[in-house]
Amino acid sequence: MHNLQVSNMTLLLSGLLVLIALLLSYRQRIGLEKDMIIGVIRAVIQLFIVGYVLKYLFRVNNVWLTLAMLLVIIINAAWNTKKRADHISHAFEISLLAIFASTGVTLGVLVISGSIKFIPAQMIPITGMIASNTMVAIGLCYRNMNQSFADQRQQVLEKLALGADLHLASLSLIKAAIKTGMSPTIDSAKTVGLVSLPGMMSGLIFAGVDPLRAIQYQIMVTFMLMSATSIGSVIACYLGYRSFYNDQKQLL
Structure with a gap:
């Protein structure tokens, strides 16, 4: 069995993929750059909060x-x-x-x-x-x-x-x-x-x-x-x- 390993560095590097979307939006003048940035920041914060909450709920049961x-x-x-x-x-x-x-x-x-x-x-x-x-x-x-x-x-x-x-x-x-x-x-x-x-x-x-x-x-x-x-x-x-x-x- 191969376990998936995700470190802070791999998350940071994978986050570079967002730059591709931002660049495309900017170059094509779509105007979604602000929404993308806000969406990514909210997603990260919300997921970390939910992760800690779920960890507690799973432990308490x-x-x-x-x-x-x-x-x-x-x-x-x-x-x-x-x-x-x-x-x-x-x-x-x-x-x-x-x-x-x-x-x-x-x-x-x-x-x-x-x-x-x-x-x-x-x-x-x-x-x-x-x-x-x-x-x-x-x-x-x-x-x-x-x-x-x-x-x-x-x-x-x-x-x-x-x-x-x-x-x-x-x-x-x-x-x-x-x-x-x-x-x-x-x-x-x-x-x-x-x-x-x-x-x-x-x-x-x-x-x-x-x-x-x-x-x-x-x-x-x-x-x-x-x-x-x-x-x-x-x-x-x-x-x-x-x-x-x-x-x-x-x-x-």
């Missing part, structure tokens, strides 16, 4: 502290999703419910089936993967609904004029938003192993785990992300579309 950390992850994911919901009222509450439900159902099945154990070393990373992917999916759903209700305003008004209720008038837009939200997960599932070696699989292989064993874990991850993004997208879209109408059931 306390159920309540583990649950608290899972809740922090879910709330943070919902808060970030809210930023993508321009015209959707109660976006934070909707996102929180959607991410909580999708994460809870998926984790529940994994724990009951024995796929993972209720210990912080397994629950926290898996929750982060589920919540982050659901966050991205819901953000895409919100963006698609905002655009669709603007572009297809006339079609929706015609359906309402013909007697359709809000759900029926919005159904095609809801379905399109759900499809958009789930597309990255579906596309990833189609190309996994052929184009990409995802994080879970690559990390295990780096750690020296047998590739066939790593593949089993990656299949589990694929299943759980498909479940989580579908549950989260459906809940978010069906609760969020009413924000485009007023109390008199008129399109805003």
Whole structure:
């Protein structure tokens, strides 16, 4: 087994790769230099903080502290999703419910089936993967609904004029938003192993785990992300579309 060794010097040298991105942005006048620098600095600080927190949680192995950390992850994911919901009222509450439900159902099945154990070393990373992917999916759903209700305003008004209720008038837009939200997960599932070696699989292989064993874990991850993004997208879209109408059931 070959252990991956990363020292401060290797991190510093690998950080030179960021200079390539900065140089390209500068030479092409893209204007992303400031965002790149801030992003890199934030990533380093946040990861070191999280690393120390996780080290403590793994050592303590306390159920309540583990649950608290899972809740922090879910709330943070919902808060970030809210930023993508321009015209959707109660976006934070909707996102929180959607991410909580999708994460809870998926984790529940994994724990009951024995796929993972209720210990912080397994629950926290898996929750982060589920919540982050659901966050991205819901953000895409919100963006698609905002655009669709603007572009297809006339079609929706015609359906309402013909007697359709809000759900029926919005159904095609809801379905399109759900499809958009789930597309990255579906596309990833189609190309996994052929184009990409995802994080879970690559990390295990780096750690020296047998590739066939790593593949089993990656299949589990694929299943759980498909479940989580579908549950989260459906809940978010069906609760969020009413924000485009007023109390008199008129399109805003």
